[in-house]
Every structure is written in C-alpha cells, then in structure tokens.
Amino acid sequence: MSKIKPKIIRVNSENLQLDKQNPRLPESVQNSGLNKIWEHMKDSYDLDELALSMVENGYFEAEPMVAIPKDIEFFDKESESFDKFRENEDSKYIVVEGNRRLSTIQGLLNFKLKYEVPDSFLEEVKELPILLYPNRSDVLAFLGVHHLLGVRKWNVYERARFIVSLKRKKHMSIDAIQKAIGDRKNSARKIYVCYRLIELLSEYDDSINLKDAKERFSFLQLATGQRAIRKFIGLSSWVDIDNVEQPISEDKLEDLKFLFTCMFDNGSTKALIKESREITNKLSKILNDDAAIENLRRTLSIDIAFNMIGGELIGMNKLSDQAKRNLEEVNGKLSGMDIEKDVLAHKEGKMLERIAKAMVNISSDIVRKFEN
Numbered sequence: 001m002s003k004i005k006p007k008i009i010r011v012n013s014e015n016l017q018l019d020k021q022n023p024r025l026p027e028s029v030q031n032s033g034l035n036k037i038w039e040h041m042k043d044s045y046d047l048d049e050l051a052l053s054m055v056e057n058g059y060f061e062a063e064p065m066v067a068i069p070k071d072i073e074f075f076d077k078e079s080e081s082f083d084k085f086r087e088n089e090d091s092k093y094i095v096v097e098g099n100r101r102l103s104t105i106q107g108l109l110n111f112k113l114k115y116e117v118p119d120s121f122l123e124e125v126k127e128l129p130i131l132l133y134p135n136r137s138d139v140l141a142f143l144g145v146h147h148l149l150g151v152r153k154w155n156v157y158e159r160a161r162f163i164v165s166l167k168r169k170k171h172m173s174i175d176a177i178q179k180a181i182g183d184r185k186n187s188a189r190k191i192y193v194c195y196r197l198i199e200l201l202s203e204y205d206d207s208i209n210l211k212d213a214k215e216r217f218s219f220l221q222l223a224t225g226q227r228a229i230r231k232f233i234g235l236s237s238w239v240d241i242d243n244v245e246q247p248i249s250e251d252k253l254e255d256l257k258f259l260f261t262c263m264f265d266n267g268s269t270k271a272l273i274k275e276s277r278e279i280t281n282k283l284s285k286i287l288n289d290d291a292a293i294e295n296l297r298r299t300l301s302i303d304i305a306f307n308m309i310g311g312e313l314i315g316m317n318k319l320s321d322q323a324k325r326n327l328e329e330v331n332g333k334l335s336g337m338d339i340e341k342d343v344l345a346h347k348e349g350k351m352l353e354r355i356a357k358a359m360v361n362i363s364s365d366i367v368r369k370f371e372n
Helices: 034-044 045-055 074-085 099-110 119-124 139-150 155-168 174-181 186-203 210-214 217-223 228-232 250-263 277-286 290-299 302-308 310-332 340-341 347-371
Strands: 007-012 016-019 063-068 093-097 127-132
Touching: 016 034, 016 099, 034 074, 034 099, 063 139, 093 099, 093 139, 119 139, 139 155, 139 174, 155 186, 155 217, 174 186, 174 347, 186 217, 186 250, 210 217, 217 250, 228 250, 250 277, 250 290, 250 340, 277 290, 277 302, 290 302
Parallel strands: 016 093, 063 127
Antiparallel strands: 007 127, 063 093
C-alpha cells in the first residue's frame, strides 16, 4: 500500500465513470461498453427506487463514493503528481464503490429514468464528493472491510471473482491478498480454491452447465469444509494446499464431477440434494463410506445411500440423545422440590405422568422388536 493518503474532493459528476472491473458485474458484462454496463445496472439494481429517493430527498453526501484516477495510478514517490491530478478540473475518475448511486445520477441527468428532475437536483449533483485513492490496489483494505469480511458483504461468488481479479490482474499472492484485506481466517484462500474447482471442472468437461454451481457457490464452500468430502475429491486441508491453481490432482476430477452432480443442477438434470443441510447431515456421511458411495453412484438417491449406512438409526440416535438431555434437565429441576405440593397438584404433573407412561410404552416396543 502506498504512503499517499486518500482524500475527499469534489469533482464534476460528468468526470465520473462506472467501473468496468466491478466484481458484481456478470462476466459477460465486465469490461464491456459503459452503455451496456449502465443498462445492466438499471435492469439488475433497481435504479428507479433509488432515483425516487434522490429526487424527493436530495443526494446524501455523508458517505462519498470511492474512486481512483482513470488511466493512471500514483504510488509512493508521486504525491506531487497526484496532487496536480486532483487539482485539474478535467481529470477523470473511476468509481469503485458507489456504482449504483452513480448509475442512478447518470440516468437522471441523461433523462433515461422516468422521473421528472427538478432544477435544484441538477444543481445539487453537478459536483459530487468522492474519496479519492491514488491507485486501485490501495482500495483493497476498504473493499475488504466493507464487502469481503464486513457487514455489506457481496455474495460469495462476487467475492470470489474479486479475489481472482486481484490474484491474476494485480499478480498478488493469496497471502498478500489476505494481508491487504485483513483476512485472518483463510477466507480468501478457501474462496479462491472453490473458484478454481469450478474452473478445473469446466476445463475437464466443457459440456457441464455450471450456472447453478456459481449461483449456489456457498454450497461448494460448505462441502469443502467437510473432511469426508475433501478426502473424496483429494483436497488437502486449507493450510496444506501449496498450489492453489491445482488444488486437486487430475485423477480426482471425475470424483469432483460426481460431487457437483450431487449438489448442483446441470441444465435439465436436477441436483440430488435440495438444501445445504443435506451436505453436512447426509452427503458427507455417504462419501465417507465406500459401499454407500457405490450405492449413490448406482441409484442417484441420497436417501437410499444414507439409509444404507444406518441413516435412520443415526437420526433416531440424535433424537434419543436430545430426549435424554431434556429428561435429565427436568430431573435436575425436580430435585429438592415437594413433588406432591409443587408438581403433581398442577397440570405440569399430569404432563410428567404422560411422559413417564410414554417412556414405558416405547421401552416395551423396543424390547419386543429385538425379541422378534
């Protein structure tokens, strides 16, 4: 990070440009013409709603848009040049944070949005405050706090594309990215590896439709956090992955393909699981058992494969454990109480009687099943 500090300045709104590298843009829109980017923003980010608020309440300046110089970057020994750039009224800027606001303003100024714009608003947004950083790399910490680790998080696939762009376009290592954004939980490494798994599968079999995998990217993150699933696809623990570009070997790509078959739609072919909890509760247990894996490949049924390894029994054990804990808690609260006076005289006492009878009946049923 350079030693040049970001500064808040006021600039002509016509000198502000949308960010072609915005990680929230689809890959088909990124780096395309500004008109196409604006149309996408209009179609995807409800500019009309924000336009109505701006027209009725004015532009909210308390949180400036974040921008960088267009077509030039400034570093440590160029502070004087940076100052001259800022002072030049003709300088152009790229907005890296606040593209929805800028798109709305552009739509109102160019009469592309349906609202009648009062002259007072046109005058108000003629000049706008921006927080100007000297180069794109210096904005990393800000974006990291706001959108990768903070309360205004982008969706996980948008975060993945941002991290990928830093690694490939800025030639930053994963460690450098994590340091720049204040990531102490290896989040960037995990996200990047999951992104690479999608890319590797696409390279292995380009007939696979990976749209659902990108939209439900969090499923892949959850799955790669399960030890049994990592073992199934040959993925080491996060701290042991030296080569993030090739996190699994080529001979495991077919297993990766099968994992995606389980978790994601592939065109008209639906995923075998519907909810994320099935990844931890069922799929991870199936992929930890060779016979269950073979059964799943053959039947393509999560429930059949799960029941093969005693899935119903596992569920019953959990219920039994929970019931045992609840009864122990009740017993603890009964200790020291006058049962006749404090409990049995009230409706709670009748409830306890019914529970006791139910336990006797359940116990008898279990004994009979084992005897038969």
